Amino acid sequence: MRFTALFRSFPSRAWRALAVAALALPTLGLWQLDGPQSTFDVKGPVAQSQLNLFMVTFWVTLVLFIVVGGLLAYATWKFRAKTEADERAAPPPQSHGNPMVELGITIASILCLVIIAVPTLKAIWFTDDVPAERKGEAYEITATGYQWWFxxxxPGETAKTLNPVSHKLEDAPLSTANELVIPAGRPVHINLRTVDVIHSFWVPKLAGKVDMMPNRANRMWLQADEPGYFYGQCAQYCGEDHSLMRFRVIALSATDFAAWLVNQKLPARTVAAMADAPANPLPNSKIELAMLDLTGRPSGEALSGSDIFNHDPFAAWQARQAPVAAQETPALIAEGRRLFKEKTCIGCHTIRGQEGVGVTGPELTHVGSRSTIAAGVLENSSQRMRDWITDPQHWKPGDKMFNGGYIDPTNPGADRKISLSDANVTALVAYLQSLK
Amino acid sequence: MAEALVKPALLTHEVPAAAKPGLLFPRPTTKTGLVGWLTTVDHKKIGILYAAFAICFFLIGGLEALGIRTQLIVPNNHFITPEFYDQLFTMHGTTMIFLAVMPLNAAFFNLLIPLQIGARDVAFPRLNAFSLWVFVAGAIILNIGWVTGAIDAIAARTGHGLLFNIHEPDIGWFGYSPLTSKIFTPGISTDLWTLGLQVLGVSSIVASLNFIVTIINLRAPGLTMMRLPVFTWMSLVTSFLLVLAMPAIAIALVEVIFDRHFGTHFFEVSGGGQPILWQHLFWVFGHPEVYILILPPMGYVSEILPTFSRKPLFGYPVVVFSGVTIGFIGFGVWSHHMFTTGLGAVATAAFSLATMAIAVPTGVKIFNWIGTLWGGRLVMRTPMLFALGFIWMFMIGGFSGIMHAAAPADAEQHDSYFVIAHFHYVLIGGATFGLLAAITFWFPKFFGRMINDKIGKLSFWLIFIGFNVTFFPMHFLGLNGMPRRTWTYDSNMGWNDLNLLCTLGAYLLGLGILVYFANIVWSYFNGEKAGNDPWDGRTLEWSIPSPPPEHNFAAIPVVHDRDAWWYEKTHREETARDVAATIKAESSHGGIHMPDQSWFPFIAALGMLLGGLGFATYHLPVALVGLALVMFGSYLWALEGPGGYHIHLDKDGNATEDHGSH
Incomplete structure (x- = not known):
C-alpha cells in the first residue's frame, strides 16, 4: 500500500526532487570552471574576445529561456485539466491562431539575434588574424601535428648544430616538441600543419581551436598577456591516442624568452666525464611511483604526479631549466648516449649536434628541460621516463613509440634484435635527463 | 474475420487465399507467418517491422553509450582499450542516427501517412518493402563487425588466432578523411562502414520518393495541401531533404570507396587529395540530416499537443511554413560544423548569420506550441508529458545551438563536451522524446491496446531526470575544456566529479528506457483494450478501427476541413452522405483494390546485402553474386507486375478477398 501511495504522488515528488537537485547543483562544483583548460579563466585577448561573445549569447538566451520557459510553464500549469471531470468536459473554443502574435514573435526573435550577430561579426574579424597595427611585433611559430604529438x-630563429665530419658549428632550424615556449605580451602567429591526419590546436585559456588540415595552410593567432603555463590538447579525433595527444604552452617574459632561446639554439649538451665525480644514484626515490595500477585497473589518480607539478607546473618547468650537477653521473650519461645510438633510438629522434637524426618522433635536443614527456601525458621525471621507455604501450596503447626492436624476418621465432635491460634504461634515462 | 481486427496485429491468424501463379514461383498470398512478413507490402506491417528493427538498434546504441560512459566514470580508466572505445563512439553515433532515429521516423511515415491522408497504401507498395529490407541489409553490414569481432576475441582466447580480423569501424560517425584512408585504417572495418552507409542511402532515397509521390498523389478528396496534418507535412519536407541531401554523402562515399579500392586521389593526401572536400560533402548531407531527424518529431508533437489540449494547433500555416523554411535554410548552414577548419572570415561570417537565421522559424514553432496549450484543457497522459518534455529540452538545445552559431564562441566549444550536451538535447531531448511520445500516442491505434499510463509516466520521469543529469553537466565539462571523443582524461583537470555524475545519470536514463520498453511489451499483451479513438483524436487515423484493417478505410473519406476527423465527429450527417457516395462509386469499379505481395523486393535487398558484404570484404565473387541477385530481383519484380486483388465489404464491414480479377 505504501508503495502505491508513493507511486501516486510520484509527479509531485519528482518535482520536489528536481528542485532539490537544482539547488544542490552549485555545491557539486558545476560553476567552478577553473580547470587548467577552462574557457572561462582566459589569459589572452583572443580567448577573452571568444568568452565575451559567449557571455552575450548566454545572457540573451537566458532572458529568452526565462520568458519562453515562463510562458510554457504558466500555460502548462494554468490550463491543465485539474480533475477527471475537467478531462471529460466539452472541448475549449477551437481557435486557430493570431497573425499579429506570429508577426510579433518573428520580429522579436530577429531582434534578439541581431544583438548576438553584431558582436559575432566583430569577433570573427578580430580572432581571424593578428590586428594590422600589431603585425610588426607578431612572433611566428609553426606547429605540426603528428599521430600523436606536436x-x-x-622559423625566425637559427640554431646551431655540430657537423659530424668537420666538427664545426653549422646553422640548423630550431624546433622542439610538445611544449611550445612563446613570448608573453606579444601576438603569436601560428602556422598550422600536419603530416598525417587532421589534428586541432587548442589552448583553451589562450584561444579557441583551429584545425591542422592536410594540404591546407591554416593559421591562427593568440597572445598570452602574462608569463604562465597553459594546458593544450588535440581537439580533433585523430585515431587511437587522440585523448593522449596533449601539449603545453609556456609564456615567458621578454628577457626570459631571450634567455631560453639562447639555450635552445645550442646543440645538445654534453656532460664532461670527470674522474672524481661522485657516482650518485639517480634520484628515483624522491618521485612517487606510478600511481596507475599496472594491471590496467582504474585508479582515479593523477598520471602526472609530483605535488609541485600538479600545483605550480610553471615553477616545475622553471626548475628544470638548469642542470643540477649533483644529480648527474657522466659515465652513466655517456653510456646512455651510446645506447641511444645502439638501440636505434636515433632513427626516430633528433638530438641536434649528436647522433640522433630521425624526424618521425619528437625532437629531443633539450628534452631534459621540458616539464612533460609522452606528448604532455606524463611528468618529466626520471621515474616517469623510465616507466615510459620500459612500456610505452601501457601509457599510450597503440602509440608509435617503439622499444621492442625489430624481428628478424628470416627467423620470426627468434628473440628480437633489440631489447632493453634495466641497466640500459637507467643509462638512457640519465642521458635524456641530462639534455637540458 | 472481424474478430481478427481487434487482436494485436502480430497475433492474427488468417486462412491464406490460394497461392497465385507467379514468375518462377507462386506469388505469396499468406498474410501471417514468416512468409507473410517477408513478402508483405502492407504499409502498416512494414512500419511495424521498421519500428521493431529500429528499437533493437536503439537499445544496442544505448548499450554502446553506457560503455562509453562507464569508461569515463573515473580519470585514467582502463576499463576498455582506446581502440574499443573508438569503435563504441563511432557505432553509437552511426547507430543512433542511421539505425535508430531515422528508421523509427520511417516507421511512423509508413504507419501514419496513408492513414492521415485517407489512402489504402503508399504509392509503390513493393518499393516500400524494398526500402525496409535494404535498410536491414545496411544495418547488418554496419554491425557485422561486432559479431566477427566477438568470434575473433573468443578464438584468440582459446588460442585459435584471428578467424576474420574484422572489427567495427573506429573512424567516428563523421568518418573524416584522411582517417578513412587505407594508410590509417587498413582493415576492412572502414569498408563495411562506407558500404553500409551507401546501402542505407539507397533505402532512404527510395523510401522518400515513395512518400513524396504518396503524399502528393494519394490524398483523399478535399484534402488540400493546407489541410494536410502537420506530421504529414513534416514528412513531406523530410522526404525532400532526404532526396536532396543523400546524394551528397553517396558521392562522398563513392569517392572514399574509390580511394580505398581503386587508388584514386579524391581525399588521398599523398596524391594531392583534399580532406576538406570530404567535410563539405559530408556536412552538405549532415546538416540537413539534423532536420531529417528532428522535423518528423516536430510533426508528432504538433499532433499530440492539439489532441491533449483539445484544440487545434495554433498558427497551422505558420508552423507548416516554418517547417519548410527550416528545411530550406537547412541546406545553407553546413559549414557551421567546420568553423575551426580555416574557412576564412567571410565564409565564417556568412555561415554564422545563416545559422542564426534558422533559429527564427524554429523559435516560431516553439511559440506556436505554447499558443496551442494556451486556453486549452491539457489532459496529462504519457504522450503529452513526452511532448511537453520535448519542448523544454528542444528549447535548451536550441539555445546552445545559438551559442554555436556565434562562430568565435564556437571555436572554444567545437569538439568539446559542450557540443555533446547541445546535440543530445536536440537528439534525445528533441527527436527521441518526440519518438517516445509518438510510440505511446499511436500504439493503441496499431496494437489495439492502451499503454499503461502510470508506468508510462514513471518511465517519463526516469528518462527526463536521467537525461538531464547525464547531459546538463556536459555543458560545464565542455566550458571547462574537456574535448570529446576522449578515451580518458587526467585527474587534475577538474572534470572528475561531473564525469561521475554524467555516468550515474546515464545509468538512470538507461533504467528509464528499460522501464519504458518493458511497459510497451507488457501493454502489448495486457493493456486495456483501445477503441477506435481513445484520445479524442483530430486526424483521420482515429476514424478507423484499432488495429486498422488491411484496407484501412471502408470508404475513402471526403475531407472538408483541417483536423478532418474532428470535423467528421461534429458533422455526422454530412459524413454519412460522403461515405455512401464513395462506397457506391468504388463498388462500381470492382471494390477496394489492394496490392499483391511479392518476394522480389526481399530478394533484391538480399542482393544488396551480399553485394555490400562482398565488396567491403574484397570478395569479388560474392559481390558479383549480390549484384546478379539485385538485377534478377529487380527484373522479375518489374516483369511480375503490381498484381492486386479486390476486397468486398458486407454491411457489417466483414471483408472477403477476390483474387480473381485485377
Whole structure:
C-alpha cells in the first residue's frame, strides 16, 4: 500500500526532487570552471574576445529561456485539466491562431539575434588574424601535428648544430616538441600543419581551436598577456591516442624568452666525464611511483604526479631549466648516449649536434628541460621516463613509440634484435635527463 | 474475420487465399507467418517491422553509450582499450542516427501517412518493402563487425588466432578523411562502414520518393495541401531533404570507396587529395540530416499537443511554413560544423548569420506550441508529458545551438563536451522524446491496446531526470575544456566529479528506457483494450478501427476541413452522405483494390546485402553474386507486375478477398 501511495504522488515528488537537485547543483562544483583548460579563466585577448561573445549569447538566451520557459510553464500549469471531470468536459473554443502574435514573435526573435550577430561579426574579424597595427611585433611559430604529438618550429630563429665530419658549428632550424615556449605580451602567429591526419590546436585559456588540415595552410593567432603555463590538447579525433595527444604552452617574459632561446639554439649538451665525480644514484626515490595500477585497473589518480607539478607546473618547468650537477653521473650519461645510438633510438629522434637524426618522433635536443614527456601525458621525471621507455604501450596503447626492436624476418621465432635491460634504461634515462 | 481486427496485429491468424501463379514461383498470398512478413507490402506491417528493427538498434546504441560512459566514470580508466572505445563512439553515433532515429521516423511515415491522408497504401507498395529490407541489409553490414569481432576475441582466447580480423569501424560517425584512408585504417572495418552507409542511402532515397509521390498523389478528396496534418507535412519536407541531401554523402562515399579500392586521389593526401572536400560533402548531407531527424518529431508533437489540449494547433500555416523554411535554410548552414577548419572570415561570417537565421522559424514553432496549450484543457497522459518534455529540452538545445552559431564562441566549444550536451538535447531531448511520445500516442491505434499510463509516466520521469543529469553537466565539462571523443582524461583537470555524475545519470536514463520498453511489451499483451479513438483524436487515423484493417478505410473519406476527423465527429450527417457516395462509386469499379505481395523486393535487398558484404570484404565473387541477385530481383519484380486483388465489404464491414480479377 505504501508503495502505491508513493507511486501516486510520484509527479509531485519528482518535482520536489528536481528542485532539490537544482539547488544542490552549485555545491557539486558545476560553476567552478577553473580547470587548467577552462574557457572561462582566459589569459589572452583572443580567448577573452571568444568568452565575451559567449557571455552575450548566454545572457540573451537566458532572458529568452526565462520568458519562453515562463510562458510554457504558466500555460502548462494554468490550463491543465485539474480533475477527471475537467478531462471529460466539452472541448475549449477551437481557435486557430493570431497573425499579429506570429508577426510579433518573428520580429522579436530577429531582434534578439541581431544583438548576438553584431558582436559575432566583430569577433570573427578580430580572432581571424593578428590586428594590422600589431603585425610588426607578431612572433611566428609553426606547429605540426603528428599521430600523436606536436612539433613546434621557430622559423625566425637559427640554431646551431655540430657537423659530424668537420666538427664545426653549422646553422640548423630550431624546433622542439610538445611544449611550445612563446613570448608573453606579444601576438603569436601560428602556422598550422600536419603530416598525417587532421589534428586541432587548442589552448583553451589562450584561444579557441583551429584545425591542422592536410594540404591546407591554416593559421591562427593568440597572445598570452602574462608569463604562465597553459594546458593544450588535440581537439580533433585523430585515431587511437587522440585523448593522449596533449601539449603545453609556456609564456615567458621578454628577457626570459631571450634567455631560453639562447639555450635552445645550442646543440645538445654534453656532460664532461670527470674522474672524481661522485657516482650518485639517480634520484628515483624522491618521485612517487606510478600511481596507475599496472594491471590496467582504474585508479582515479593523477598520471602526472609530483605535488609541485600538479600545483605550480610553471615553477616545475622553471626548475628544470638548469642542470643540477649533483644529480648527474657522466659515465652513466655517456653510456646512455651510446645506447641511444645502439638501440636505434636515433632513427626516430633528433638530438641536434649528436647522433640522433630521425624526424618521425619528437625532437629531443633539450628534452631534459621540458616539464612533460609522452606528448604532455606524463611528468618529466626520471621515474616517469623510465616507466615510459620500459612500456610505452601501457601509457599510450597503440602509440608509435617503439622499444621492442625489430624481428628478424628470416627467423620470426627468434628473440628480437633489440631489447632493453634495466641497466640500459637507467643509462638512457640519465642521458635524456641530462639534455637540458 | 472481424474478430481478427481487434487482436494485436502480430497475433492474427488468417486462412491464406490460394497461392497465385507467379514468375518462377507462386506469388505469396499468406498474410501471417514468416512468409507473410517477408513478402508483405502492407504499409502498416512494414512500419511495424521498421519500428521493431529500429528499437533493437536503439537499445544496442544505448548499450554502446553506457560503455562509453562507464569508461569515463573515473580519470585514467582502463576499463576498455582506446581502440574499443573508438569503435563504441563511432557505432553509437552511426547507430543512433542511421539505425535508430531515422528508421523509427520511417516507421511512423509508413504507419501514419496513408492513414492521415485517407489512402489504402503508399504509392509503390513493393518499393516500400524494398526500402525496409535494404535498410536491414545496411544495418547488418554496419554491425557485422561486432559479431566477427566477438568470434575473433573468443578464438584468440582459446588460442585459435584471428578467424576474420574484422572489427567495427573506429573512424567516428563523421568518418573524416584522411582517417578513412587505407594508410590509417587498413582493415576492412572502414569498408563495411562506407558500404553500409551507401546501402542505407539507397533505402532512404527510395523510401522518400515513395512518400513524396504518396503524399502528393494519394490524398483523399478535399484534402488540400493546407489541410494536410502537420506530421504529414513534416514528412513531406523530410522526404525532400532526404532526396536532396543523400546524394551528397553517396558521392562522398563513392569517392572514399574509390580511394580505398581503386587508388584514386579524391581525399588521398599523398596524391594531392583534399580532406576538406570530404567535410563539405559530408556536412552538405549532415546538416540537413539534423532536420531529417528532428522535423518528423516536430510533426508528432504538433499532433499530440492539439489532441491533449483539445484544440487545434495554433498558427497551422505558420508552423507548416516554418517547417519548410527550416528545411530550406537547412541546406545553407553546413559549414557551421567546420568553423575551426580555416574557412576564412567571410565564409565564417556568412555561415554564422545563416545559422542564426534558422533559429527564427524554429523559435516560431516553439511559440506556436505554447499558443496551442494556451486556453486549452491539457489532459496529462504519457504522450503529452513526452511532448511537453520535448519542448523544454528542444528549447535548451536550441539555445546552445545559438551559442554555436556565434562562430568565435564556437571555436572554444567545437569538439568539446559542450557540443555533446547541445546535440543530445536536440537528439534525445528533441527527436527521441518526440519518438517516445509518438510510440505511446499511436500504439493503441496499431496494437489495439492502451499503454499503461502510470508506468508510462514513471518511465517519463526516469528518462527526463536521467537525461538531464547525464547531459546538463556536459555543458560545464565542455566550458571547462574537456574535448570529446576522449578515451580518458587526467585527474587534475577538474572534470572528475561531473564525469561521475554524467555516468550515474546515464545509468538512470538507461533504467528509464528499460522501464519504458518493458511497459510497451507488457501493454502489448495486457493493456486495456483501445477503441477506435481513445484520445479524442483530430486526424483521420482515429476514424478507423484499432488495429486498422488491411484496407484501412471502408470508404475513402471526403475531407472538408483541417483536423478532418474532428470535423467528421461534429458533422455526422454530412459524413454519412460522403461515405455512401464513395462506397457506391468504388463498388462500381470492382471494390477496394489492394496490392499483391511479392518476394522480389526481399530478394533484391538480399542482393544488396551480399553485394555490400562482398565488396567491403574484397570478395569479388560474392559481390558479383549480390549484384546478379539485385538485377534478377529487380527484373522479375518489374516483369511480375503490381498484381492486386479486390476486397468486398458486407454491411457489417466483414471483408472477403477476390483474387480473381485485377
Amino acid at each position: 612539433k613546434f618550429d621557430y
